[in-house]
Amino acid sequence: MKIGAVDLPSPFAIAPMAGMTDTAFRRLVKRHGGCGLVVTEMVSAEALTRGIDRTLEYAEYTEEERPISIQIFGGDPAKMAAAAQIVEGMGADIVDVNMGCPVPKIAKHNAGCSLMREPAHAARVIAAMTHAVRIPVTVKMRAGWNEEERNAPTLAKMVEDAGAAAIAVHGRTAAQSYSGSADWDLVARIAADLAIPVFGSGDCLEPEQIIERLASGVEGVLVGRGVLRNPWILAQAADLARGLPPRSVTLEDRGRFLLDYIGLLLHERVREAPAAPAEGRSHDRWVINKIRALGSWYTKGLDGGSQLRIAINSAQSLAELRDLIGAFFLASASVA
Ligand SMILES: Cc1cc2nc3c(=O)[nH]c(=O)nc-3n(C[C@H](O)[C@H](O)[C@H](O)COP(=O)(O)O)c2cc1C
Numbered sequence: 001m002k003i004g005a006v007d008l009p010s011p012f013a014i015a016p017m018a019g020m021t022d023t024a025f026r027r028l029v030k031r032h033g034g035c036g037l038v039v040t041e042m043v044s045a046e047a048l049t050r051g052i053d054r055t056l057e058y059a060e061y062t063e064e065e066r067p068i069s070i071q072i073f074g075g076d077p078a079k080m081a082a083a084a085q086i087v088e089g090m091g092a093d094i095v096d097v098n099m100g101c102p103v104p105k106i107a108k109h110n111a112g113c114s115l116m117r118e119p120a121h122a123a124r125v126i127a128a129m130t131h132a133v134r135i136p137v138t139v140k141m142r143a144g145w146n147e148e149e150r151n152a153p154t155l156a157k158m159v160e161d162a163g164a165a166a167i168a169v170h171g172r173t174a175a176q177s178y179s180g181s182a183d184w185d186l187v188a189r190i191a192a193d194l195a196i197p198v199f200g201s202g203d204c205l206e207p208e209q210i211i212e213r214l215a216s217g218v219e220g221v222l223v224g225r226g227v228l229r230n231p232w233i234l235a236q237a238a239d240l241a242r243g244l245p246p247r248s249v250t251l252e253d254r255g256r257f258l259l260d261y262i263g264l265l266l267h268e269r270v271r272e273a274p275a276a277p278a279e280g281r282s283h284d285r286w287v288i289n290k291i292r293a294l295g296s297w298y299t300k301g302l303d304g305g306s307q308l309r310i311a312i313n314s315a316q317s318l319a320e321l322r323d324l325i326g327a328f329f330l331a332s333a334s335v336a
Pocket of ligand 1: 015016017018019020041042099100170201202203204222223224225226
């Protein structure tokens, strides 16, 4: 499939997840295969245009992640156009606009999902961006703001007319946050109505569900929490799409993933650390917090997962964390 002129090797993608889908995580998922697109964590257009270093770090990516989409949030057409130009200058393949974030801190600034409440303004944002850059501009939205305002079908058409090259729809309202279930019928109706590719998002926790959703008429599926629980899920969906059984993932594979993640994180965001002498230790703390954040998803559904989660959350050093991972995931492998 294609988004504008950008070829995607697979219709399955890692959904953007703030705090989770950093470059290290995306690289590891991508290496397993089956992943056609990765999207960065959301980045503030305001901060991008002001050149705030920390914001630029959220947008960092490596060549092996291509095609790469950088997601920005904001509500001012001129600023969003300027931010899109910065994203294009950073070499991204696609710039994505967040119209789905329900968090008040974002929504109150007329960004994220609150843009859905002003569809004409949202369309102006997209028009300003598509005039400013050559790379495709895409939009990620929810079903609507609340039950009374489920306007994704209307907004989708408006942003298509404004020049968006693809959209993604998470079939819940902002008011629902993550409760209830994603409305894939709504997503399918939007896909049938639009000429541009439509991605669906929501509640794919097993590779079989990704294949079922693809069959509902969308061109692609964005998988969020399912990837945090099982980073192989896109590769397994690709196996199924080829008529093969989904590859099996051993406990050892799962342990190695965490150790590899730690290994990559040690080279990321090194600027987060204050000056020496505490430098090394402070960066370790950042890595530990990243593993804790992933651990809360990654341990779900595992035998003994909740004990592991508690142990990860109380680990005080990387050495302790590595030992825990070794004992839980790799002990039987090294004995065998
Ligand atoms: C921890 C977390 C962070 C998220 N951050 C973003 C984000 O930055 N931008 C965005 O468009 N969606 C974000 N989402 C929404 C996901 O991209 C996705 O649409 C949603 O989780 C539904 O898909 P899932 O059921 O496969 O997780 C986030 C979701 C989670 C769980």
